[in-house]
Amino acid sequence: MADKRTCLYEKHLVAGAKMVPFGGFEMPLQYSGITDEHNAVRQSCGIFDVSHMGEVRISGPQAEALVQHLFTNDIAGAPVGKIFYGMMLYPHGGTVDDLLVYKEGETDFFLVINAANIDKDVAWMQQNAAGFDATVDNLSDVYGQIAIQGPKSEAVMLEALGIDGSDLAFYTFKKVEAQGETLIVSRTGYTGEDGFEIYGSHAFTQAAWDKLMSHADVKPCGLGCRDTLRFEVGLPLYGDELSEEITPIMAGLGMFVKPDKGDFIGRDAVVKQKAEGPAQKIVGIELASAAIPRHGYEVMADGKVIGSVTTGYRSISTGKSVCMALIDATYAPLGTAVQVCIHRKTHDGTVIKKRFYDKHYKK
Amino acid sequence: MAKTIEGLYYSESHEYVKVEGEYGYIGITDFAQEQLGNVVYVDTPDEDDEVTAGETFGAVESVKAASDLISPVSGTVVEVNEALEDQPELVNEDAFANWIIKVKLSDPSELDALMDAAAYAEICH
Numbered sequence: 338m339a340d341k342r343t344c345l346y347e348k349h350l351v352a353g354a355k356m357v358p359f360g361g362f363e364m365p366l367q368y369s370g371i372t373d374e375h376n377a378v379r380q381s382c383g384i385f386d387v388s389h390m391g392e393v394r395i396s397g398p399q400a401e402a403l404v405q406h407l408f409t410n411d412i413a414g415a416p417v418g419k420i421f422y423g424m425m426l427y428p429h430g431g432t433v434d435d436l437l438v439y440k441e442g443e444t445d446f447f448l449v450i451n452a453a454n455i456d457k458d459v460a461w462m463q464q465n466a467a468g469f470d471a472t473v474d475n476l477s478d479v480y481g482q483i484a485i486q487g488p489k490s491e492a493v494m495l496e497a498l499g500i501d502g503s504d505l506a507f508y509t510f511k512k513v514e515a516q517g518e519t520l521i522v523s524r525t526g527y528t529g530e531d532g533f534e535i536y537g538s539h540a541f542t543q544a545a546w547d548k549l550m551s552h553a554d555v556k557p558c559g560l561g562c563r564d565t566l567r568f569e570v571g572l573p574l575y576g577d578e579l580s581e582e583i584t585p586i587m588a589g590l591g592m593f594v595k596p597d598k599g600d601f602i603g604r605d606a607v608v609k610q611k612a613e614g615p616a617q618k619i620v621g622i623e624l625a626s627a628a629i630p631r632h633g634y635e636v637m638a639d640g641k642v643i644g645s646v647t648t649g650y651r652s653i654s655t656g657k658s659v660c661m662a663l664i665d666a667t668y669a670p671l672g673t674a675v676q677v678c679i680h681r682k683t684h685d686g687t688v689i690k691k692r693f694y695d696k697h698y699k700k
Numbered sequence: 701m702a703k704t705i706e707g708l709y710y711s712e713s714h715e716y717v718k719v720e721g722e723y724g725y726i727g728i729t730d731f732a733q734e735q736l737g738n739v740v741y742v743d744t745p746d747e748d749d750e751v752t753a754g755e756t757f758g759a760v761e762s763v764k765a766a767s768d769l770i771s772p773v774s775g776t777v778v779e780v781n782e783a784l785e786d787q788p789e790l791v792n793e794d795a796f797a798n799w800i801i802k803v804k805l806s807d808p809s810e811l812d813a814l815m816d817a818a819a820y821a822e823i824c825h
Contacts, residue, residue, distance in 0.1 A: 371737065371762075371763040371764060372738045561763065564764075627741055628741065628743065629741050629766065650763065651741060651763070679743070680758070
């Protein structure tokens with residue numbers, strides 16, 4: 338099956354993007370270059386086409402109960418306009434997907450899921466909605482999405498689009514009426530910088546992209562730097578640091594799992610794993626050499642293989658060779674000496690915190 | 701448009717050999733560096749290592765990916781371009797000036813299997 342195209346596909350070609358397949362879509366990897374785009378987001382402002390992300394609306398008298406049943410975080414009693422990060426789990430504790438839940442109203446929730454998991458997630462939600470008085474609507478083909486990221490995002494969004502985000506706290510959203518439609522505008526992102534994400538129709542998304550591109554402080558950014566940016570601040574990517582085999586406890590994301598809220602799918606498994614301690618954990622590793630660890634490379638200690646790299650780069654912001662890796666939990670304590678096998682040689686490394694660069698969110 | 705230089709020998713995997721007497725300087729072509737994007741690391745063999753035509757002798761890495769370096773010729777490594785250790789971006793600035801290894805050729809007849817600049821330019825698109 339051919340890869341899908343987002344509503345901004347033609348604009349990426351005009352902007353000279355190098356296109357690659359990702360999550361079932363043809364997406365821009367880069368325009369001017371990963372390093373240049375990465376630095377633009379850290380220092381100024383970059384815009385991303387994230388229309389490939391999936392959107393699902395859960396509505397109805399028992400919408401909240403259904404979300405609580407599917408989702409690891411606790412949304413009970415939250416105010417309208419609040420956003421939660423968390424996971425959907427299989428009964429064995431493995432991860433179906435990681436996602437955002439936007440509380441639109443007491444009986445309406447807007448869920449944002451990974452592109453590659455749209456079909457799987459929607460089927461999972463519908464299958465587990467049996468018995469709940471709530472509907473699950475897949476709106477992934479309806480919405481376009483642009484992420485505006487970097488310290489100048491608030492000014493750029495106001496100047497280019499006339500949308501004021503100054504009243505939005507981190508992880509909150511509002512609805513904005515524009516050009517005869519209702520947009521969802523949230524202070525969220527996947528870069529470790531301040532920024533916003535705007536969900537609207539394809540027509541709005543196309544027009545907004547052009548307006549943003551004509552702003553002097555804006556650089557178009559591809560998935561290449563989206564990955565280097567999220568990696569540096571230790572954010573997981575489904576498929577690398579979370580998967581059907583990797584639970585949020587293994588990934589160090591237990592703070593987004595709230596067993597005290599009551600039952601949800603996978604609860605018993607993660608409670609047990611949290612109590613016993615997982616056999617494997619996702620850790621950060623810094624190498625002493627300049628060699629670059631990549632996904633899948635073996636991690637060694639005491640002369641044996643103890644795990645493998647999940648994501649690795651030469652950090653653009655710090656210049657260090659660092660990676661996240663899933664390893665035997667025995668070796669997970671900070672400061673443990675490990676080795677990474679790169680191009681048939683082993684390179685010495687040390688387990689460190691998996692936040693290689695500090696986040697700069699506006700709280 | 702990527703540039704090529706007359707007088708060099710080129711491989712299908714986008715390495716070049718610049719021959720001086722019994723030695724060959726091996727690097728990646730301008731086309732290869734353009735395709736890779738920002739080079740952030742060059743993995744090289746050590747001096748006195750043997751390299752074999754058609755086999756991997758190292759890797760050149762961009763932010764996103766590692767690409768194997770395939771030796772166009774066989775021989776013994778007599779020098780490694782140490783400048784690339786601290787400044788791998790030199791490969792982007794001028795790929796032909798910044799060779800990666802210098803090899804003492806063990807079988808100069810292998811050069812006959814490589815392309816000249818005109819033939820190589822044909823495959824760069």
